[in-house]
Amino acid sequence: MHWLFVKDLQILRRSPLLVALLVVYPVALALMVGFALSSPPGKPKVAVYDEVSPGRGRISLGNQRIDISSYARVLYQSIEPIKVNSRAEAIAKVRSGQALAALIIPQDIASQVQSLVTTGVGSPTVELILNSSNPLERQYVQQAISVRINQVEQVVSKQVLRIAISDLQRVLNGGTINVAGQNVHLLGLRVSRSIVEGGAAALPPGSPLRPALRQVASFARLAIAGLGFASPVLQSIGTPLTVQQTQLAGRTTPTDSYAVTIAVIVSLMLVTLLLSAGMLALERSEHTYSRLVRGLVTPGGLLSEKIALAAGCAGIVALVMTALVSTFVHLDWTRFELWIVALAFAGLAFGALGVAIGALAREVSAASLMALLVSLPVAFVALVPSDAVSSGVKTLLDVVAFVFPFKAALAAASNAFTGASPGMLGPVLHLVALTVLFAVLARVAIRRFA
Amino acid sequence: MSTTAPTGDSLATLAARSLTKRFGSRTALRGVSFELRAQEIVAVIGPNGAGKTTLLSILAGILPPTEGELTRSPREVGWVPQQPALYSKLSVAQNLELFARLENLPDPDAAVARMLDETGLGGRADDEVGRLSAGNRQRVNIAIGLLVEPPVLLLDEPSASLDPRQRERLWEFIGDLAARGTAVAFSTHNVAEAERYATRVLVLVDGELLFSGTPGQLEQAVGGDPRDLEAAFVRFLHDRGH
Numbered sequence: 299m300h301w302l303f304v305k306d307l308q309i310l311r312r313s314p315l316l317v318a319l320l321v322v323y324p325v326a327l328a329l330m331v332g333f334a335l336s337s338p339p340g341k342p343k344v345a346v347y348d349e350v351s352p353g354r355g356r357i358s359l360g361n362q363r364i365d366i367s368s369y370a371r372v373l374y375q376s377i378e379p380i381k382v383n384s385r386a387e388a389i390a391k392v393r394s395g396q397a398l399a400a401l402i403i404p405q406d407i408a409s410q411v412q413s414l415v416t417t418g419v420g421s422p423t424v425e426l427i428l429n430s431s432n433p434l435e436r437q438y439v440q441q442a443i444s445v446r447i448n449q450v451e452q453v454v455s456k457q458v459l460r461i462a463i464s465d466l467q468r469v470l471n472g473g474t475i476n477v478a479g480q481n482v483h484l485l486g487l488r489v490s491r492s493i494v495e496g497g498a499a500a501l502p503p504g505s506p507l508r509p510a511l512r513q514v515a516s517f518a519r520l521a522i523a524g525l526g527f528a529s530p531v532l533q534s535i536g537t538p539l540t541v542q543q544t545q546l547a548g549r550t551t552p553t554d555s556y557a558v559t560i561a562v563i564v565s566l567m568l569v570t571l572l573l574s575a576g577m578l579a580l581e582r583s584e585h586t587y588s589r590l591v592r593g594l595v596t597p598g599g600l601l602s603e604k605i606a607l608a609a610g611c612a613g614i615v616a617l618v619m620t621a622l623v624s625t626f627v628h629l630d631w632t633r634f635e636l637w638i639v640a641l642a643f644a645g646l647a648f649g650a651l652g653v654a655i656g657a658l659a660r661e662v663s664a665a666s667l668m669a670l671l672v673s674l675p676v677a678f679v680a681l682v683p684s685d686a687v688s689s690g691v692k693t694l695l696d697v698v699a700f701v702f703p704f705k706a707a708l709a710a711a712s713n714a715f716t717g718a719s720p721g722m723l724g725p726v727l728h729l730v731a732l733t734v735l736f737a738v739l740a741r742v743a744i745r746r747f748a
Numbered sequence: 749m750s751t752t753a754p755t756g757d758s759l760a761t762l763a764a765r766s767l768t769k770r771f772g773s774r775t776a777l778r779g780v781s782f783e784l785r786a787q788e789i790v791a792v793i794g795p796n797g798a799g800k801t802t803l804l805s806i807l808a809g810i811l812p813p814t815e816g817e818l819t820r821s822p823r824e825v826g827w828v829p830q831q832p833a834l835y836s837k838l839s840v841a842q843n844l845e846l847f848a849r850l851e852n853l854p855d856p857d858a859a860v861a862r863m864l865d866e867t868g869l870g871g872r873a874d875d876e877v878g879r880l881s882a883g884n885r886q887r888v889n890i891a892i893g894l895l896v897e898p899p900v901l902l903l904d905e906p907s908a909s910l911d912p913r914q915r916e917r918l919w920e921f922i923g924d925l926a927a928r929g930t931a932v933a934f935s936t937h938n939v940a941e942a943e944r945y946a947t948r949v950l951v952l953v954d955g956e957l958l959f960s961g962t963p964g965q966l967e968q969a970v971g972g973d974p975r976d977l978e979a980a981f982v983r984f985l986h987d988r989g990h
Contacts, residue, residue, distance in 0.1 A: 301849045305835065305842075312837040312876070585833040589892070592809040593823045594850040 302595065302603045306577055310611075320572065320611075324565030324619045331561040331623060342398045342439045344377040345391035347384060349405040357412040364457055366408050373401075373450060376442040392429050399439040400427040415458050463529050470525050487525070491518035554627040559712045561623070564677055566616040566641060567648050567704060571669040574608035574652025578740075579665035587747045597744050601653050601737060608652055609645030616641050620715070629715045636722060640714035644707035647729040650736035651703060657743035672702075680705035703732045760819065761786050761931040762807070762900045767816035769802055769955075776802045777955045779816070784900055784931040789922065791942035792935040793981065794952035795990065800935040801830070803952065804902050807933070823851075826898035826930075830905040832889040836878030840869055840888050843877055847892045863891040867921070883914030890921070901925060903934040907941060919945050943977035951981070953990055 310317050355366045380397055382388045388400035402425035404410075410422035426443060428436045468475065472486025485493075498511035581587040581600065591597055620629065620637060652669060659665035680699040687695065699705040710725035712718050760783035769777040776799045784790055792800045805811040809822020834843050844863055848856035864870045867887040872880065877888060886906065893901060903922075907915045923945070926932050936942055942949050943963045951959035951966070959966060967980040970987065 301846055305838065305846050308842060309835060309837045584835055585829055585831040586835060588805075588810045588829060589827065589833040589847070590850070592827060593821075594847075 299595070299599055299603050302590075302600070303607060306603070306607050309577075309580075320569050321615055324562075324569060324615050325622065327561055327565055327619070329622065331558060331626075341376060341378040342435075342442055343380055343396065344439065344443070345382050345388040345397040345400040346377075346379040346403070347382050347388040347400065348403045350403060350407055351405070354405075355408045357408050357415065364454075364461075366411055366454070373443070373446045376446040377401075377439075389427060392427055395429070398429055398435050399443070401425070401443065402427070411454070466525055466528055470522060487518050487522050491515055491522065494518060555629060555716045555718075556712065558620070558623045558627050558629065559708060559715055560681065562616050562620050562641075563644065563704065563707050563711055565619055566612050566644055566707070567673050567677065568670075569612035569615055570608045570645050570648035571652040571655065571673050572666055573611055574604050574649045575656035575659065575665040575669040576662050577607065578604045578653045578656030578744075579659055579662045582660050582747050583662050597747075598741060601657075601740050601744065604653050604656070605646060605649035605733075605737065608649040609642065612648070613638075613641045613645040616645075630717060633714055633717065636714035637711075639726070640707075640710040640722065643726050643729040643733075644703060644710060647703035647707065647732045647736070650733040650740065654736040654740040654743060657740040657747070660747065676702040676704045680708060700728075701732070701735075703729055706732065760784060762825065763819040764803075764807065765817050765819075767803065767806055767813045767818075769799075769806060769811065770814045775955055777806070777813070780952070780955075780957045781816075782950060782957060782960055784933055786899070786929045786931050787926050788931050789926050789945055789947050790931075790933040791946035791949045792933060792952055793937075793939055793942050793949055795985065796937075797954075798952040799955040800952055801904055802955075804904050804933070804935055807900075808902050820900065823896070824898055824900070826893035826896065826901040828890050828893040828901065828903040828906060830908060832877075832885040834877045834885060834888055834892070837876065839874045839876055840864070840880070841873040843888060844891060844895065848895050851896050853895065859895050863895060866894070867891045881914075882909045883911070883917065886910060886914070886918065887921070890918075894925070898930070900931045900933070903932070905936060906934055907936070907938065915941075939978040939981050940976070949977075951984065953985065953988065958988060959984065 350366075355368075356363045357366060379401075380391060382391060382400075385400075385402055388397075388402060391397040392400045404424065407422055407424065410420050413420040414422060424447075426440075428439060467473070468484050468486065470487050472484050472489050474481050474483055494511050494515045498508050498515060501508050501511070578601070581590065587600075590600060595603075617637065620641075623629070624631065651672070655668050655672060656665045659668045676698075679695050680702070682695055706725040706728035709720060710722050710729065713720065713722045713725070762784040763781075764783075765781050767777050767780040768775070780799075780803060782790075792803060794800050802811065806813045807818065807822075808825055808827040810827075835846070838846070841860055841864065844860040845856055848859045853859045864873050867890065869884065869887060869891070872884060877885060880888070886909070890901075890903070890906070893903075901922075906922075907918055910918060919941075922932055922934075926947075934946075946963065948960065948962055949966055950957055959969065961969070963977045966984060967977060970980045970983040
């Protein structure tokens with residue numbers, strides 16, 4: 299066994315391109331994942347043509363004036379604006395690819411908003427021109443701008459509500475407003491009611507004005523009560539719903555760490571499958587299998603050697619990759635021994651799957667192709683969110699994910715890296731069972747080697 | 749499969765007794781018995797599908813017989829498969845060393861040096877096997893079969909991929925081995941080669957051993973005046989309905 303191991307390492311040493319690919323691929327993947335997770339997302343370039351002249355973007359609400367254009371700052375948090383001087387220039391920027399989209403703010407946007415907030419009529423509209431050649435870019439820009447426009451809408455509506463509430467308070471309690479540069483004192487409903495009630499009480503008992511003043515006082519009382527409720531109601535419209543989150547069980551894996559775990563396990567799977575399937579199939583392609591099993595090595599021993607070789611090599615590569623990524627994303631180094639346990643058991647399970655593939659394929663290129671064809675759907679199936687598909691498909695995907703090692707490997711590594719639920723025992727036992735299952739399958743299939 | 753020690757009343761280096769091999773409902777070998785003696789070069793000839801490779805595979809220990817027994821264990825038999833069973837990414841010396849170590853030879857380095865010397869590959873010891881000519885690959889293939897200095901050497905179609913000059917060298921080498929006491933058995937489609945180099949031929953047809961004797965005896969067995977062993981072989985098969 300020892301000499302077979304040495305032989306396989308000698309073969310790998312004499313195949314520098316293959317080894318370079320097997321090492322460079324996961325390391326490059328690790329660096330890409332690391333940079334992607336540690337870098338802020340890029341902003342799409344958007345050509346912005348603002349038709350509103352400076353100082354013309356104001357609307358009046360009650361006795362206050364709001365500058366609508368100041369809210370453009372919120373929008374610019376999500377995009378990299380390229381300011382242009384005409385609609386045609388904006389469209390040209392999109393056509394030439396210098397901008398992914400063009401945003402046209404019409405000249406009358408302020409009056410549109412003014413009309414909406416004062417009369418309830420109208421629908422203020424800005425124009426978004428997208429480059430339709432790339433649907434993914436289109437969706438990216440749409441989402442970036444839509445999210446920020448929603449935020450602008452919320453900010454504006456909150457401002458309108460704040461002013462409306464303030465005006466209501468003045469109607470209720472009185473105060474000072476500025477009309478055409480002149481401060482004007484408002485009496486307010488409460489004071490008005492007191493004055494009316496006082497006036498009515500001062501009238502002679504038989505005065506015909508008394509009933510009329512009492513009606514005015516009664517209306518004022520009802521209006522005060524009604525408008526008193528209006529303020530908290532209007533305030534609540536600004537934030538109608540609050541979501542309170544409660545974590546029921548255990549620690550969860552942070553998103554960044556989970557992405558790292560996926561990258562590590564995908565790399566471990568690819569390297570292990572390709573090595574174990576390829577190195578086993580090589581024994582048949584080189585016609586050495588028959589020579590080996592005539593008393594020098596048992597078929598089971600040969601399979602064990604290939605599984606151990608692939609798991610060992612891929613485990614080391616995955617460990618290096620994990621260490622590299624941990625410079626970008628926090629992983630719990632105090633659990634290092636558990637990293638090794640998780641990667642070792644995952645490697646053995648993938649190795650067993652690999653030798654089963656190698657034994658079935660019986661030829662190096664077919665085994666490599668089959669390993670790739672198996673690994674990608676296996677990873678995909680394990681990563682599909684359970685609620686994203688119908689219950690029938692979910693059951694099918696669960697079964698497929700259960701009989702291949704990816705999901706269990708992901709759970710074990712996720713726990714090892716961050717201590718996330720579930721614990722390691724269940725996934726590790728699952729991996730052991732799959733290792734035995736695929737090793738037995740390989741032992742049966744290898745009979746056709748001779 | 750059972751193996752028994754060579755009997756004292758026989759000069760056989762290897763004896764096969766009533767070997768039968770079935771693959772499902774198909775019988776590939778039917779009660780084949782014969783002996784190999786020291787210094788003999790025995791050719792196993794027969795039409796395609798006669799069971800030649802199956803017979804050698806059983807003698808080499810790659811396939812177990814369904815019935816029958818052999819007098820030597822596979823580890824005592826040198827095996828040279830038709831396709832060179834070598835690691836093409838390793839050097840000649842690394843291939844020899846690997847199998848020497850897997851055979852648990854007491855001095856692997858000495859065994860490697862000896863085989864490099866015997867096969868004349870000393871100058872190519874560090875060359876990658878994948879870069880060698882077909883003839884040199886076959887020499888390495890044979891060298892691995894001879895690492896344990898076996899009393900019996902089995903070769904499956906040993907000259908199939910060689911040019912005439914490489915074939916000549918191969919048979920010289922095998923002749924030297926036999927002269928030093930090794931019993932050699934080889935399968936071949938090339939009856940002329942069997943006539944030229946074999947001291948005895950075994951004619952295998954549909955898994956049955958129909959003839960065992962010298963090439964001259966086969967020519968006599970068919971009567972008349974066959975031009976050569978190939979003509980005698982064809983007439984032999986024809987007379988038996990093949």
